Amino acid sequence: xxxxxxxxxxxxxxxxxxxxxxxxxxxxxxxxxxxxxxxxxxxxxxxxxxxxxxxxxxxxxxxxxxxxxxxxxxxxxxxxxxxxxxxxxxxxxxxxxxxxxxxxxxxxxxxxxxxxxxxxxxxxxxxxxxxxxxxxxxxxxxxxxxxxxxxxxxxxxxxxxxxxxxxxxxxxxxxxxxxxxxxxxxxxxxxxxxxxxxxxxxxxxxxxxxxxxxxxxxxxxxxxxxxxxxxxxxxxxxxxxxxxxxxxxxxxxxxxxxxxxxxxxxxxxxxxxxxxxxxxxxxxxxxxxxxxxxxxxxxxxxxxxxxxxxx
Numbered sequence: 001x002x003x004x005x006x007x008x009x010x011x012x013x014x015x016x017x018x019x020x021x022x023x024x025x026x027x028x029x030x031x032x033x034x035x036x037x038x039x040x041x042x043x044x045x046x047x048x049x050x051x052x053x054x055x056x057x058x059x060x061x062x063x064x065x066x067x068x069x070x071x072x073x074x075x076x077x078x079x080x081x082x083x084x085x086x087x088x089x090x091x092x093x094x095x096x097x098x099x100x101x102x103x104x105x106x107x108x109x110x111x112x113x114x115x116x117x118x119x120x121x122x123x124x125x126x127x128x129x130x131x132x133x134x135x136x137x138x139x140x141x142x143x144x145x146x147x148x149x150x151x152x153x154x155x156x157x158x159x160x161x162x163x164x165x166x167x168x169x170x171x172x173x174x175x176x177x178x179x180x181x182x183x184x185x186x187x188x189x190x191x192x193x194x195x196x197x198x199x200x201x202x203x204x205x206x207x208x209x210x211x212x213x214x215x216x217x218x219x220x221x222x223x224x225x226x227x228x229x230x231x232x233x234x235x236x237x238x239x240x241x242x243x244x245x246x247x248x249x250x251x252x253x254x255x256x257x258x259x260x261x262x263x264x265x266x267x268x269x270x271x272x273x274x275x276x277x278x279x280x281x282x283x284x285x286x287x288x289x290x291x292x293x294x295x296x297x298x299x300x301x302x303x304x305x306x307x308x309x310x311x
Contacts, residue, residue: 034071034072035071035072035092035093036071036072036074036090036091036092036093037071037072037073037074037091037092037093037094037095038074038075038076038082038085038086038091038093038094038095039073039074039075039076039094039095040075040076040078040079040082040095040096040097040100041075041076041077041078042078042097042154043095043097043154044075045151074091076091076094079096079097079100079101079103079104080104082094082096082104083096083104083107083110086107086109086110086233086234086235087107087108087109087110087235089235091235092234092235092238092239093113093232093233093234093235093238094232094233094234095230095231095232095233096230096231096233097154097155097230098115098123098155098227098228098229098230098231098282098283098286099154099155099158099227099228099286099290100154101228101231101233101283102228102283102284102286102287102290103287103291103292105283105287109235109236109237110233110235110236111233111234111235111236112231112232112233112275112279113231113232113233113234113244113247113248113251113275114231114232114248114251114252114272114273114274114275115228115229115230115231115232115272115273115274115275115276115279116229116230116231116232116269116271116272117229117269117270117271117272117273118202118229118268118269118270119202119268119269119270120201120202120205122201122226122227123153123155123200123201123226123227123228123229124155124200124201124223124224124225124226124227125153125155125156125158125159125160125198125199125200125201125223125224125227126198126199126200126201126204126220126222126223126224127146127159127160127163127196127197127198127220127221127222127223128186128189128196128197128198128199128204128218128219128220128221129189129195129196129218129219129221130189130190130192130217130218130219131216131217131218131219132192132217133195135195135196135221136221137221137222138163138167138172138221138222139167139171139172141171141172141195141196141221142170142171142172143170143171143173144173144174144175144176145172145173145175145194145195145196146160146172146173146174146175146195146196146197146198147174147175147178147180147185147188147189147194147196147197147198148160148174148175148177148185148197148198149180149181149182149184149185149197149198149199149203150177150179150180150181152182152198152199152200153200155200155224155227156198156199156200158290159198159224159290160172160174160198162290163222174198175194182197182199182200182203182206182207183203183206183207183210183211185197185199186199186203186204186207186214186218187211187214189218190214190215190217190218191217196221201223202268204218204220204308208308215308218308219308220308224289224290225285225286225289225290226282226285227282227286228279228282228283228286229279231275231279232251232272234247248274251271251272252271252272252273252274254271254272255270255271
């Protein structure tokens with residue numbers, strides 16, 4: 001239910017931002033008759049499709065009743081399909097994972113609008129082991145020994161897949177999914193019940209605050225580059241400049257509204273920010289370190305001790 005409510009609020013925030021932009025714009029003929037928003041299916045992992053639709057439908061009705069602007073949501077299978085639908089004019093706005101945006105950023109017509117801001121300030125996957133373990137490199141992890149918490153974020157799965165590309169088949173594989181939370185998975189590693197766990201850095205930071213004794217029993221065996229957060233993208237020429245600015249401002253000001261605060265709380269975000277030069281640097285780094293599937297595998301970075309993150 002919480003995951004479904006996250007979907008409800010997140011979709012609502014996008015539609016509400018567009019509502020505020022469209023309601024005040026006298027140039028009605030400059031807007032498309034229906035705003036079409038594309039979201040990635042992996043963002044709704046473990047949420048039944050019927051629940052996603054049920055959460056979005058009443059908000060769509062609200063937009064029609066209050067602004068006269070229709071709005072529709074389409075859940076797209078993957079980043080390639082989302083980029084194609086945006087580029088071809090079948091969608092107007094899309095939300096990409098940051099590392100996947102790095103793979104499609106050069107698609108004609110795609111323009112980044114705003115980036116999300118994680119609560120902990122960064123996006124990074126961490127492969128964690130016990131401080132007492134004898135593992136020194138990822139190649140030491142044999143078989144299905146990596147606990148991957150339920151509903152783990154997409155960049156964590158991507159990172160583990162890229163690690164395994166350089167290892168013999170069958171090594172550093174995910175263990176059987178037992179529905180563990182990140183805290184429970186890290187607890188098993190700390191107690192010697194599991195060899196390793198794959199989590200986002202935010203889970204380690206949260207563990208340090210909640211269970212500092214458990215946190216001190218862990219160390220990072222390997223970690224990804226810092227990755228770009230998720231980004232909201234629109235299709236060039238979908239809206240005039242004034243409407244784009246109003247949509248952007250509506251998202252940037254989300255922390256000042258009730259729905260925006262709920263969105264931030266349930267998605268563990270501070271909100272949105274402008275797409276800065278530092279964001280583009282993260283995108284370039286991600287594209288180099290983790291090329292799109294099917295591309296060349298970059299050389300492994302030299303191994304080095306990985307300290308646990310600070311608060």
